[in-house]
Amino acid sequence: MNTFSDSEIAAVYKAIEERRDMRHFLPDPVDPALLARLLHAAHMAPSVGFMQPWRFIRITDPALRLRMHGLVEEERINTAHALGEREDAFMRLKVEGIRDCGELLVVALMSQRERHVFGRRTLPEMDLCSVSCAIQNMWLAARAEGIGMGWVSMFDPASLSALLRIPADAKPLAILCIGHVAAFYPRPMLEQEGWAKRQCLQDLVSENRWSEGGDEDGDKHE
Structure with a gap:
């Protein structure tokens, strides 16, 4: 049986705990070999029935990047309106780094x-x-490579599909901003900004049946 050393195990957990959804990037280019490693890591993921349903489109056209930013900005405004009383707080958040990231x-x-x-x-x-x-x-x-990444989901899938000529029976799920960063956020940015906080794990784990509080009686832990 192949085993990992203690330092290797610790490195895995460190990457998990320090992963951040980054929105602030430096304009420095990303080494092509590093990008290739990241894509390889993605391609090594498990998939149901080994169907490997992921498809990646690299955006290198600056004009296309700006049009994508426009789609995201349109949805950002629509999302803000849908949030009601939290609209102003939401509009103060930075939700993407499309114009700044290296890839x-x-x-x-x-x-x-x-x-x-x-x-x-x-x-x-x-x-x-x-x-x-x-x-x-x-x-x-x-994160292990010291490269920031942010997942942008604020876009209309049909509009992005039309822009990138994605087939009608395929569907875009994510715009990924990848690039160098000045620093990683010490905590998730939305937690730092007071938008939300991480829930207590014990309230999300139950045994044998559904429980809202994570305990057998369904009561919230104090």
Whole structure:
């Protein structure tokens, strides 16, 4: 049995704990070899039925990058309006680094997914879960490499698909901002800004049946 050393195990947990959704980037370019390693890490992710439903589009056209930023800005405003009384607080948040990051990727679900039923007959959304695993792999690898990454989800999928000529039966899920950063946030940015806080793990774990509080009686822990 192959085992990891204590330092290797600690490094895995360190990457998990210090991973951040980055929105502030330096304009420095990303080494192509490093980008290749990150894409390889994503491609090593598990996938239901080994269907490997992830598709990556690298954006190198500056004009296209600006048009994508426009789509995100449009949805940012729509999201702000939908938040009601939190609209002003939301508009003060920085939610993306599309114009600043060294590399910009779009991650999409593959086309013709309906052919894959292994593991998806009752849970068709497992292809989405598989792509999420690929993105998380890339995120952790980026953090270990000292490279920032941010997942942008504020866009209309149909509009982005039209812009990038994505097939009608495929679907974009993420715009990934990747690049060098001055520093990683000491805590998740939304926690730092007082938008939300991390929930207590014990309130999210139950045994044998659903429990809102994480304990057998369903009562909240004090």
